[in-house]
Structures are given as structure tokens and as C-alpha cells.
Amino acid sequence: xxxxxxxxxxxEILGGAIAERPREVSEHPLLAAIYDRHDALIQRHAHPDGRxxxxxxxxxxxxxxxxxxxxxxxxxxxxxxxxxxxxxxxALPFADDSFDTVIGxxxxxxxxxxxxxxxxxxxxxxxxxxxxxxxxxxxxGLYRRFAKHLAFxxxxxxxxxxxxxxxxxxxxxxxxxxxxxxxVELRRLGSPLMPLSISKRSWSARAAPLYERTQFxxxxxxxxxxxxxxxxxxxxVVPAEDGEERREPRKQRHV
Ligand SMILES: C[S@@+](CC[C@H](N)C(=O)[O-])C[C@H]1O[C@@H](n2cnc3c(N)ncnc32)[C@H](O)[C@@H]1O
Numbered sequence: 001x002x003x004x005x006x007x008x009x010x011x012e013i014l015g016g017a018i019a020e021r022p023r024e025v026s027e028h029p030l031l032a033a034i035y036d037r038h039d040a041l042i043q044r045h046a047h048p049d050g051r052x053x054x055x056x057x058x059x060x061x062x063x064x065x066x067x068x069x070x071x072x073x074x075x076x077x078x079x080x081x082x083x084x085x086x087x088x089x090x091a092l093p094f095a096d097d098s099f100d101t102v103i104g105x106x107x108x109x110x111x112x113x114x115x116x117x118x119x120x121x122x123x124x125x126x127x128x129x130x131x132x133x134x135x136x137x138x139x140x141g142l143y144r145r146f147a148k149h150l151a152f153x154x155x156x157x158x159x160x161x162x163x164x165x166x167x168x169x170x171x172x173x174x175x176x177x178x179x180x181x182x183x184v185e186l187r188r189l190g191s192p193l194m195p196l197s198i199s200k201r202s203w204s205a206r207a208a209p210l211y212e213r214t215q216f217x218x219x220x221x222x223x224x225x226x227x228x229x230x231x232x233x234x235x236x237v238v239p240a241e242d243g244e245e246r247r248e249p250r251k252q253r254h255v
Contacts, residue, residue, distance in 0.1 A: 010074065017088065018110040018163060019072035022058040029205035031197040035060055037212070038136060038189075042103055045185070045224045047132045050100025054082070055089040055119070056107035065103060067094075090118045097128040105136040106220075109166045116167075120179035124227050133181060133225045138166040139188070141218040147195045156198045172223050180232035181225035190219025
């Protein structure tokens with residue numbers, strides 16, 4: 001992996017991916033309640049048997065994850081309860097068909113848009129036939145922009161932009177379609193109370209029931225998908241004689 005720039009604080013750019021030490025979830029009572037809700041939602045969709053892998057778990061791994069992968073070494077060394085591996089989700093150090101569930105939450109926006117397909121293709125490679133891929137990703141939108149900008153102005157966030165941008169529901173669907181997955185479910189999650197999740201005050205947890213009942217702001221989307229039984233059609237970028245890159249026609253590839 002190429003390490004070409006180090007930025008201030010607990011983050012660095014590794015081969016183009018933004019590796020970081022995220023917030024400690026348990027310090028934010030409403031955020032902790034939201035994570036519990038997401039953990040339960042993911043558990044409902046996970047494959048009932050077998051091994052599960054969590055990609056880019058940051059500082060919070062799913063309670064059912066057997067194996068975790070994180071690109072930022074500081075996250076993977078002290079994670080508890082999972083067999084944490086420091087690795088890049090774009091090149092997983094696992095054999096084909098070795099998991100029944102792959103979970104990835106809130107991290108595709110840390111990777112340049114053109115490389116997200118590699119992550120989904122890797123997830124497909126390590127998933128056994130009939131396995132499940134469960135993604136929870138931030139969606140772009142006016143409310144997110146407004147809320148993050150406000151948090152930044154109040155000093156609760158170090159930056160108010162997302163370097164590579166979040167994924168719309170359509171972009172999630174395209175990523176899954178192009179990398180050999182059938183989407184089983186694609187749903188929106190999010191409440192106008194999201195900005196409150198930054199608070200460390202214990203009273204913020206009291207907003208959890210209201211958060212549950214106000215799931216109408218676009219903030220995240222949850223996608224559940226299963227590998228298609230057919231081989232994936234892949235296209236390869238080839239440098240043309242005039243120096244410009246072109247895409248070769250699609251070929252069938254067994255993955
Ligand atoms: C916003 S945090 C989310 C962490 C966790 N999934 C969660 O929901 O709390 C994004 C995480 O992705 C990790 N990350 C970024 N690019 C990665 C990559 N290519 N492979 C593995 N981890 C990556 C970062 O180090 C960071 O911990």
C-alpha cells in the first residue's frame with residue numbers, strides 16, 4: 001500500500017483512502033443508541049450461519065463479526081472481540097468463498113469513487129455462494145450538508161466536507177449491479193435528530209425513541225445484497241494509443 005501523505009491529527013491518506021480514528025461511539029449517548037439499532041438491523045439481515053467479516057470497522061465492530069479488517073493500524077490493534085486485521089478493503093487477505101456475511105458501514109466515502117467497485121468485487125470474491133453483503137452508507141443531501149456545516153461552525157466537527165462524497169441510493173444500486181450482486185433490500189435511514197448524536201450529554205439519549213419515529217430524512221441507506229449466481233461481466237480500462245484511457249468491451253469473468 002502506498003502511503004503518500006500524512007495529515008494532522010488521527011488520520012492519514014493511504015493509497016488514496018482516508019484512514020482515520022473515528023469518534024468513540026460510547027461517548028455519544030444518542031449515537032450509541034443509533035449504533036445499537038443498526039447492529040440489530042444488520043443482525044436481522046445477516047446470513048443465519050457461518051462466518052462474518054466486517055470491513056473498515058473503525059472503533060465499533062458489529063457484535064457478530066468474526067473477523068474485522070481496518071486500514072488504519074491504530075483502530076485494528078486495540079479492537080476487542082474480533083480478530084482484527086490491518087488490511088485494505090480494496091485487496092482483502094482472504095481466500096475466495098471464505099465468509100457468509102460481509103458487513104461494511106460508513107466507509108465507501110473514504111475511498112475515491114472509481115475504486116469503490118474494487119471493494120464490492122472483493123466482497124463478492126470472499127463471499128460464499130448465497131452469502132450476504134450488508135452495506136450502510138451515508139447518502140448525500142441538503143440536510144446532511146446543512147447539519148454538518150452547522151456542527152463544523154459550532155466546533156463539533158473538524159471539517160464540513162466529505163472529500164470523496166457520499167453515495168446516492170442510485171449509486172449504491174449501480175455499484176452492486178456492476179459487481180455481481182442482486183439487491184435484496186435498499187432502504188433509507190435517517191432522522192432530523194441526527195445532529196444531536198454529536199452531543200456527549202447523557203440527556204441526548206432521551207431522544208432515541210423520537211429518533212426511531214422520525215425516520216424520514218435521507219442520511220444513510222442500508223443495502224442488503226447477495227452474489228448473483230452468474231459470472232460477473234467486467235470491463236477493463238486500457239490505455240489507447242493516443243494516451244487516453246478507454247474501456248474495453250465487457251467480458252464474462254468467473255469470480
Ligand atoms: C467513518 S469511519 C467508519 C467506521 C465504522 N465502520 C463505523 O461505522 O463506525 C471510516 C473507516 O474506514 C476506514 N477505511 C477507510 N478506507 C479503508 C479501506 N480502503 N480499507 C479498510 N478500511 C478503510 C477508516 O480508517 C475508518 O476507520
